[in-house]
Amino acid sequence: MDFDLSDELVAAQELARDFAEKEIGPTAAKDDKEHTFRRDLVSKMGELGFYGCVIPESYGGNGLGFLALALITEEIARVHSAMRVFMNMQVGPALTLLRFGSEELKKRWIPPLIRGESVGCFAITEPDAGSDVAAMRTTAVRDGDSYTLNGSKIWISNAPVADSALIYAVTDRSQKHRGISAFYADLHQPGVSRRALDALGVHASPLGELTFENFRVPAENLIGKEGEGFKICMWQLNQTRLSCAAGALGVARAAKEAAVSYAN
Numbered sequence: 001m002d003f004d005l006s007d008e009l010v011a012a013q014e015l016a017r018d019f020a021e022k023e024i025g026p027t028a029a030k031d032d033k034e035h036t037f038r039r040d041l042v043s044k045m046g047e048l049g050f051y052g053c054v055i056p057e058s059y060g061g062n063g064l065g066f067l068a069l070a071l072i073t074e075e076i077a078r079v080h081s082a083m084r085v086f087m088n089m090q091v092g093p094a095l096t097l098l099r100f101g102s103e104e105l106k107k108r109w110i111p112p113l114i115r116g117e118s119v120g121c122f123a124i125t126e127p128d129a130g131s132d133v134a135a136m137r138t139t140a141v142r143d144g145d146s147y148t149l150n151g152s153k154i155w156i157s158n159a160p161v162a163d164s165a166l167i168y169a170v171t172d173r174s175q176k177h178r179g180i181s182a183f184y185a186d187l188h189q190p191g192v193s194r195r196a197l198d199a200l201g202v203h204a205s206p207l208g209e210l211t212f213e214n215f216r217v218p219a220e221n222l223i224g225k226e227g228e229g230f231k232i233c234m235w236q237l238n239q240t241r242l243s244c245a246a247g248a249l250g251v252a253r254a255a256k257e258a259a260v261s262y263a264n
């Protein structure tokens with residue numbers, strides 16, 4: 001079996017390493033200390049095509065594949081772990097839309113997500129629904145040509161800064177996990193409030209709470225069918241775990257390099 005990377009993958013890896021060392025590295029410690037959200041870097045990563053690896057060219061991606069995505073994520077995390085979170089926040093929603101969204105949703109949201117123009121996020125977790133996703137309480141009630149969302153999501157990466165969100169909410173409580181649905185929503189609409197939260201680390205990755213109070217989401221923004229949200233959520237988490245693992249590898253490499261450098 002040949003484990004060598006193709007020339008194309010080596011080029012993607014080198015581009016990401018060069019970008020991370022030259023553009024992210026010099027201010028990484030300062031950005032972390034000052035809790036700075038680097039929207040400029042998020043955009044540049046989009047311009048360089050980093051979010052487009054698992055998206056076909058027809059939606060603005062480059063189709064390089066999951067290995068390219070993992071290699072790029074590893075290089076970013078090696079220099080600044082917080083910056084790799086954006087790989088997940090842009091790619092996770094885009095990939096979920098690609099797999100389950102209507103053609104209109106794909107055309108509307110995937111290109112701005114992977115270009116880094118619309119800062120994305122995904123909102124699953126609630127104060128009483130972490131590992132147990134099916135315990136979520138946020139509701140989405142169909143009302144004419146829209147759904148009205150009410151509830152609160154917590155520990156959401158990018159909540160303080162996101163332009164759009166992949167949101168999971170209960171449309172039919174009696175169906176338990178089969179009563180959860182997925183939506184894609186523009187967060188710059190009435191009914192959304194945000195609260196920033198602090199974490200122990202990765203301070204340049206904004207974290208927070210999203211609260212929905214009679215937040216109206218157009219019915220056509222439903223992803224898949226009503227009741228398919230739990231299945232979509234589990235699928236999405238499987239995709240984003242790869243990026244988390246690649247990020248952990250990047251951090252481990254950085255730690256090893258620092259230790260070797262210190263020892264010498």
Ligand SMILES: Cc1cc2nc3c(=O)[nH]c(=O)nc-3n(C[C@H](O)[C@H](O)[C@H](O)COP(=O)(O)OP(=O)(O)OC[C@H]3O[C@@H](n4cnc5c(N)ncnc54)[C@H](O)[C@@H]3O)c2cc1C
Nearest residue numbers: 121122123124125129130131132154155156157158199207
């Ligand atoms: C930095 C950060 C970023 C995050 N970003 C996002 C985001 O972008 N979007 C989002 O939706 N969420 C996000 N989260 C939330 C994250 O997904 C949840 O923290 C996670 O799902 C765990 O939920 P919890 O914290 O409520 O822990 P709990 O579910 O309460 O789990 C606590 C502990 O109990 C264990 N446990 C739970 N259930 C069982 C069981 N049945 N049997 C045995 N052990 C069990 C768990 O393994 C864990 O060790 C983020 C969290 C952090 C810290």
